[in-house]
Amino acid sequence: MDRVILHSDMNNFYASVESLYHPEYRGRPMAVAGDPEQRHGIVLAKNYETKAFGVQTGDPLWFAKQKCPDIIFAPPHYDKYLRFSQMEKEIYSDYTDQVEPFGLDECWLDVTGSTNLFGSGKTIADTLRERIKKELGITASVGVSFNKVFAKLGSDLKKTDATIMILPDQFRETVWPLPVSELLYVGKATHQKLRKYGIRTIGDLALTDVRFLEQVLGKNGVMLWQFTNGLDQSPVSNIGAKSMIKSIGNSTTAPRDLVSDDDVKITLFVLCESVSARMREYDFVCRTVQIGIRDNVLCSYERQGTMTYPNRTVKDLFDQSFSLFQLHRPKKPVRSLSVRACQLSVMGNEQLSLFPEEFKLQKLERMDKAVDTLRERYGYFSVQLLFIRC
Secondary structure, three states, X not given: OOOOEEEEEEOOHHHHHXXXXXXXXXXXXXXXXXOHHHOOOEEEEEOHHHHOOOOOOOOEHHHHHHHOOOOEEEOOOHHHHHHHHHHHHHHHOOOOOOEEEOOOOEEEEEOHHHHHHHOOHHHHHHHHHXXXXXXXXXXXXXXXXXXXXXXXXXXXXXXXXXXXXXXXXXXXXXXXXXXXXXXXXXXXXXXXXXXXXXXXXXXXXXXXXXXXXHHHHOHHHHHHHHHHOOOOOOOOOOOOOOOOOOEEEEEEEEEEEEOOHXXXXXXXXXXXXXXXXXXXHHOEEEEEEEEEEEEOOOOEEEEEEEEEEEEOXXXXXXXXXXXXXXXXXXXXOEEEEEEEEEEEEEOOOOOOOOOHHHHHHXXXXXXXXXXXXXXXHHOHHHOOOOHHHO
16 A cells, blocks of 8 residues: 655745735735844745745845845744744644654655545645645645655645645656756755756656666665655654754854954853753753854854763853864854754763762753743743853
């Protein structure tokens, strides 16, 4: 029995959510964009009216304005996007517990075991689209197929409130004529390499000798060949299963160049607070801390160091981060910084050193948890830690 896999993609997600709160945007070219004053002046998302002018995600705002003089720029509101993403997943969970997110606005669903209850894959897809439109006020495109790759490809084929089916006995006619760049995991570099060898369509890739693809692209070549021939067997994750998170990080581009140690300390401390809170959310500790540094001529590099004891306290994350910065200080002012916790393990599986060190970490952990609780209840700015304590 063939699997029944759906891929649901909410259309123009950021722009659609903004238009719910601002009806004046509807029918007019608009884009969700970063703040030029904060040096994030690029297009993050756009609606179809903007897309018609050739505006692309990542375009600088001045360039987008040249293409579309009447474009409206709206600031992003990630709290709203997260809330809508969660409501989307709650709808999906009414039909299956096998729901795998792919970003905020896309999800795979395995409804193989649900068809006896809710109807065919197409029926479930149509029901999901209607519920998303009615309950969330936005539209979605849903691909229906027998594997994840073709289900996603289907949702990309026709945008704005559509169900697209790619069936086992028809996928060659539907999929093979498409540009190879449409295939999942074919990025710019892979696309250019394939074009070099005359591989322009998905069908070209499917009919290429798999041994040649392995020679040119390594294991990815074999994987892509399997995709094109309908051989993808990757499962859809269970919505209740803990994802295999390998690292937790955060980064920021500063409003102005960071020229002093205090500038760097404040920025690193805020990033470490965020990373520490997220590790507590997922119940992880880390062994390694990695920082990323980019200077004002856009030269960037990463450095990492090992923690004395695996933990997730703000203080230890900050101490390690700032020590790494001091050891690998750039010659030019800093434009952006990142902090990432790596080599994660579940809290409780690590044995911390006894007595003084363990007591100190437990005390810091309790304090950090108390700050989390206060911020969750009263807002982020209800309590502030001073980086000078580190």
